[in-house]
Amino acid sequence: xxxxxxxxxxxxxxxxxxxxxxxxxxxxxxxxxxxxxxxxxxxxxxxxxxxxxxxxxxxxxxxxxxxxxxxxxxxxxxxxxxxxxxxxxxxxxxxxxxxxxxxxxxxxxxxxxxxxxxxxxxxxxxxxxxxxxxxxxxxxxxxxxxxxxxxxxxxxxxxxxxxxxxxxxxxxxxxxxxxxxxxxxxxxxxxxxxxxxxxxxxxxxxxxxxxxxxxxxxxxxxxxxxxxxxxxxxxxxxxxxxxxxxxxxxxxxxxxxxxxxxxxxxxxxxxxxxxxxxxxxxxxxxxxxxxxxxxxxxxxxxxxxxxxxxxxxxxxxxxxxxxxxxxxxxxxxxxxxxxxxxxxxxxxxxxxxxxxxxxxxxxxxxxxxxxxxxx
Amino acid sequence: xxxxxxxxxxxxxxxxxxxxxxxxxxxxxxxxxxxxxxxxxxxxxxxxxxxxxxxxxxxxxxxxxxxxxxxxxxxxxxxxxxxxxxxxxxxxxxxxxxxxxxxxxxxxxxxxxxxxxxxxxxxxxxxxxxxxxxxxxxxxxxxxxxxxxxxxxxxxxxxxxxxxxxxxxxxxxxxxxxxxxxxxxxxxxxxxxxxxxxxxxxxxxxxxxxxxxxxxxxxxxxxxxxxxxxxxxxxxxxxxxxxxxxxxxxxxxxxxxxxxxxxxxxxxxxxxxxxxxxxxxxxxxxxxxxxxxxxxxxxxx
Numbered sequence: 061x062x063x064x065x066x067x068x069x070x071x072x073x074x075x076x077x078x079x080x081x082x083x084x085x086x087x088x089x090x091x092x093x094x095x096x097x098x099x100x101x102x103x104x105x106x107x108x109x110x111x112x113x114x115x116x117x118x119x120x121x122x123x124x125x126x127x128x129x130x131x132x133x134x135x136x137x138x139x140x141x142x143x144x145x146x147x148x149x150x151x152x153x154x155x156x157x158x159x160x161x162x163x164x165x166x167x168x169x170x171x172x173x174x175x176x177x178x179x180x181x182x183x184x185x186x187x188x189x190x191x192x193x194x195x196x197x198x199x200x201x202x203x204x205x206x207x208x209x210x211x212x213x214x215x216x217x218x219x220x221x222x223x224x225x226x227x228x229x230x231x232x233x234x235x236x237x238x239x240x241x242x243x244x245x246x247x248x249x250x251x252x253x254x255x256x257x258x259x260x261x262x263x264x265x266x267x268x269x270x271x272x273x274x275x276x277x278x279x280x281x282x283x284x285x286x287x288x289x290x291x292x293x294x295x296x297x298x299x300x301x302x303x304x305x306x307x308x309x310x311x312x313x314x315x316x317x318x319x320x321x322x323x324x325x326x327x328x329x330x331x332x333x334x335x336x337x338x339x340x341x342x343x344x345x346x347x348x349x350x351x352x353x354x355x356x357x358x359x360x361x362x363x364x365x366x367x368x369x370x371x372x373x374x375x376x377x378x379x380x381x382x383x384x385x386x387x388x389x390x391x392x393x394x395x396x397x398x399x400x401x402x403x404x405x406x407x408x409x410x411x412x413x414x415x416x417x418x419x420x421x422x423x424x425x426x427x428x429x430x431x432x433x434x435x
Numbered sequence: 436x437x438x439x440x441x442x443x444x445x446x447x448x449x450x451x452x453x454x455x456x457x458x459x460x461x462x463x464x465x466x467x468x469x470x471x472x473x474x475x476x477x478x479x480x481x482x483x484x485x486x487x488x489x490x491x492x493x494x495x496x497x498x499x500x501x502x503x504x505x506x507x508x509x510x511x512x513x514x515x516x517x518x519x520x521x522x523x524x525x526x527x528x529x530x531x532x533x534x535x536x537x538x539x540x541x542x543x544x545x546x547x548x549x550x551x552x553x554x555x556x557x558x559x560x561x562x563x564x565x566x567x568x569x570x571x572x573x574x575x576x577x578x579x580x581x582x583x584x585x586x587x588x589x590x591x592x593x594x595x596x597x598x599x600x601x602x603x604x605x606x607x608x609x610x611x612x613x614x615x616x617x618x619x620x621x622x623x624x625x626x627x628x629x630x631x632x633x634x635x636x637x638x639x640x641x642x643x644x645x646x647x648x649x650x651x652x653x654x655x656x657x658x659x660x661x662x663x664x665x666x667x668x669x670x671x672x673x674x675x676x677x678x679x680x681x682x683x684x685x686x687x688x689x690x691x692x693x694x695x696x697x698x699x700x701x702x703x704x705x706x707x708x709x710x711x712x713x714x715x716x717x718x719x720x721x722x723x724x725x726x727x728x729x730x731x732x733x734x735x736x
Contacts (some may be wrong), residue, residue, distance in 0.1 A: 065526065066701070066719025072522040073697035076515050078696075079595040088604065126605065241510060244571060248519050249466045 061088045071293075075246045077203055088123040088170045091393065095432030103403075103424035105148050108420075111141040121430075127170050134164045146269050146334035146355035146370035147346045147422040156267075159340040160185045173200045187266075189219045196237070205242075209253070231261030247289040255281045264369075269355045271341065271369050279305040294320040308341035309374065312411065325389035333381040336411040342367035346418040375416035378409025380425035393434030401426040447472040451479050452590045454614025460601065461608035461624040471604045475597035475611060480559075482593040486516075486585035488536070495583055503579025508572060517569050520588060523700050524564040530707040531700065534576070535562045535676035536584030542681075544672060547663035555679035562676045591654050591699035592620040598652075598695075616654055618695040622649035633724055635688035638651075643732055644724045646691055654698035655707045657687030673706045682726065684709035691722040 061290035074080065101113040117135040124130065137160035164181035175198045183190040200206065213235035220228060239253035256278070263273040285299040298316050303311040317331040344357035352360060357368055380403070387397035403424040407415025445468050450458045456479065458472045488495045498507050508677060509517070523531040537558050541550035561581050568575040590613050597611045597617035607621040610629055622628055628649045632642035637658045646653055658671035658681075671681045688705045692698035701721050705712040713733060716723050724734040 066704070066715055066721070068522060068701050069526050069719070070692060070694070070697045070702075072526075073694045073700065076592065076595075076696060077521055078695065079592070079599055201508070203512055212597055245516055288554050 069405070072246075077205065077243075088124065088129040088168070089121065089127050089291050091434040092123055092433055093119070093121040093434055095430060097428060097430040101424060102426075105144075105420040105422050107420075108142060108148075110143065111139060113137055115228075119365070129168045129170070129347045130166070131168075132165045133163070136160070137162070143267060144372075145267065147418070148372055148422070149392075158185050158187070160188075165242055173202065174198060187221050188217065189218055190215060192216075194235070197327065204291075206243070207239075207241040209237065209239035209241070211235070211239075213237075217261070219262050219266065221265065226262065226264075229262035231259060231263065233257055234260035247356060249287045251283075251285040251287075253283045253288050255279075255283070268358070268369070270357065271371065272365070272367055273340075273369055274307065274367055277306060279303070294318060305388060309339070310338055311335060311337035314339050327387050327389075329385045331381075331383040331385070333383075334378070335381075336378040336409070337376060338410075338413065339376040339416050340369065343369050343371070343374040343376075343416065345416055346370070370417055372422065375407065375409050375419060376410050376413065377405050377415045377419070378411055379403060379405035380409065394428075395434075397427075397428075397430045399428040399430075442701065443542070447470075449476055451476075451524075452483050452593065452613060454590065456611075456613045458597065458601070458611050458705075459605055459609050460620070467604075467606075468567060471601050471606050473606065475600050478597045478600050479593045479613065482589060482596065485513075486589045487586055488582070488586070495585060498574055499582050502576035502581040506568065506570070506573040506575035509574050513581075514564045514569075516585060516588065517567070517574055519696075520585075521564065521567075521569065523587075523704065525705065527704040529564070530676065531587065531704050532562055532564050532676040533583055533585070533587060534564060534567065535674060536586060537561050537580075537582040538674045538676075538679050541679065542670075542672070542674065544661045544663055544670075545617065547665055547670075549665065549670065550679075559677075559679055574636075587703055588696055589697040589702065590614060591616050591618075594695040595652065614650075616695050616699055617648075617649050617654070618652045619650050633687075633689050636726055639685055641724060644689075644734065646689075646692070646724070651691065651693045652692050652695035652698045653689060654701035654702050655687055655689040656693050656699070658685070658706075659687065660681070673703065675707060682687075682706050682709055685712060686728060686730075688712065688716075688723060688725040690716075691724075 074212040076150035097117045097119070099115040099117070101111070103110045115135055115137040117133060118288060119131070119133040121129060121131040128264045130245040131147055139160065140157040142155050160183060162181065162183035163181060166177055166179040168175055168177035177196050179194045181192045182400045191214060192215040194211060196209065196211040198209045200323045217231040218224065218228060219231065235255065235257045237253060237255050239251065241249065241251040243249050252414050254416060257406065259277045263275065263277055264271045281301055281303040283299060283301045284298065287365060288296045290296060301313040303309070313333065315333040317329055319329040321327045347358050349356040349358050355370055381401055383399065385399040386396060403426065405422040407417065407419050409415065437533045443690050445457045446457050448455065450456060458475050460468045460472060484490060485494055490496060494509065494513050501507050504707060520533040541554045548571035561567065561578055561678070566577040566581060568577055594611045594613045594616050595618045596619045601609060601620045603609070608624045609620040611620070615634070616693045617631060619629060628647035630647050631653055632645045633655065635643050636657050656673065658669055660665055661672035663670050669683070673682045674680065674681060685706055688702045690698040691703040692701060699714065701719065705716055705723070708715050715726065717735065722735055724732065726732050
């Protein structure tokens with residue numbers, strides 16, 4: 061029998077259901093939050109520094125009474141660098157610089173065992189505008205151990221690339237979400253969700269040569285998550301996700317995240333994620349037509365209006381992300397955090413199958429800094 | 436047993452779990468108080484009915500009926516409580532045992548009879564948390580004749596649940612008192628603490644200490660709740676699961692803790708720890724007020 065200290069009794073009592081107004085009970089958050097974040101993303105391939113993104117953001121959560129909460133955020137992205145014009149070719153890379161401004165607003169009404177929230181978001185770049193609305197509802201069981209989530213979103217995009225390859229193109233997407241969260245034991249919470257998105261319109265990358273994708277895209281994913289509380293207050297979060305779409309991509313993602321509180325309000329969380337996917341059925345390998353040369357795929361002339369894409373994101377590959385986050389809570393409701401992720405994508409890392417040949421590996425470093433205050 | 440000293444603004448008295456109970460609240464309107472108090476009392480009664488060993492339709496009755504036979508399906512709340520009682524068993528090195536209630540078949544506090552050693556020896560093999568097979572969604576008592584009892588935590592759990600219902604209804608001032616186990620909802624309307632007196636274990640009209648609280652809980656375990664005196668000895672209802680005999684070291688131990696369910700567990704285990712009680716409470720970092728058999732009071736703020 062493992063020896064448990066008497067002080068464990070209080071923490072065990074705290075875990076009993078319905079004794080303290082719980083964080084996931086359906087009432088508005090007790091305090092507001094204002095947080096400032098800075099994100100930096102940088103990716104590269106051998107011989108080519110690709111995209112650099114720097115994105116400061118501001119987020120505010122503002123509860124009104126016990127029944128309402130409003131939140132809003134604003135992000136300013138600055139994107140610069142080179143994007144390859146086909147496959148991972150360096151020679152065709154085009155330099156670019158762009159800024160993006162994104163805002164979103166969300167209002168949530170809390171009922172006795174339910175929540176209803178509506179949100180709106182927009183994002184503006186000089187060649188891409190996006191507007192979205194969403195509605196999400198949750199219903200919890202009487203013991204708060206089971207929560208159902210139902211969500212719907214609608215997004216309208218308009219695309220005006222600077223090269224005028226198309227003018228005023230549109231894309232319209234509808235998203236659906238069905239989720240279930242279940243407390244299994246005092247130490248285990250499982251979540252399952254299914255998402256479906258159905259889009260119609262312009263999906264091409266206007267800056268890639270020979271990029272012609274179907275104008276309808278349906279994407280589905282099933283996500284299963286398991287949060288397991290370990291002794292010593294740490295939490296092991298694991299998840300797996302299966303994704304499929306009508307482009308022919310099948311993807312699996314496995315993720316593990318360990319959240320470990322240390323003393324003095326410091327929490328560390330190392331994480332690792334593995335993603336593997338098959339290629340879209342119109343993705344073509346970097347094998348070019350002998351007459352036309354790169355970037356035209358083999359047999360392009362016999363079907364010049366067919367679907368083709370050299371986009372590396374539609375290829376078959378495996379990718380690993382390793383991350384580490386450290387945060388510190390301080391007096392007065394202040395919290396600071398720092399997160400670093402290292403991402404590497406390689407054809408050879410595809411699981412149980414061969415990846416797309418002829419592509420360079422892609423690496424990315426993502427750094428985030430955040431400072432927040434409760435009020 | 437703890438007695439509120441200052442008269443609360445609004446008191447609703449009721450009887451549940453074999454004790455005198457009350458919900459004391461202050462709120463903006465009489466109507467809000469009534470609605471909230473009724474919801475809190477309903478919750479206490481729900482728990483009493485669900486976990487009573489005297490009712491044939493209770494969860495406990497179903498588990499005990501199937502002892503030595505089958506695993507019984509349990510809901511999440513019951514699983515949580517069983518899991519918690521498992522923690523108590525471990526944290527008390529086996530002294531808190533939710534299967535020790537079977538000893539009531541030998542101890543008859545009404546007729547003041549000390550059971551024979553033979554009677555106790557017949558029951559002791561049926562006591563043992565290690566014979567409780569707790570799985571996801573089911574529980575099984577492995578030995579035929581075993582009995583599970585939620586009595587050790589039910590009342591305090593109900594006090595906390597009722598207090599939480601009041602908090603969730605927006606009540607910020609008041610407390611729930613179930614037979615002396617108190618869970619505070621919030622301070623008096625003017626922000627000052629409630630003052631609770633701790634009953635003298637031998638003189639119901641006297642208090643041995645008072646406790647001021649704006650939040651948290653207070654629970655007491657004592658040798659004066661069910662007992663008989665015989666030949667100069669007090670035989671109380673708190674029984675050592677290893678011997679089947681009552682504990683004798685303390686007249687009462689009161690615990691101040693953030694939750695009544697934790698306070699009650701600390702108090703019961705401390706009574707069972709006998710001579711080691713105070714060391715264990717100090718190690719557990721718990722505030723207590725205890726009176727020994729000589730009438731000396733010990734406390735830790």
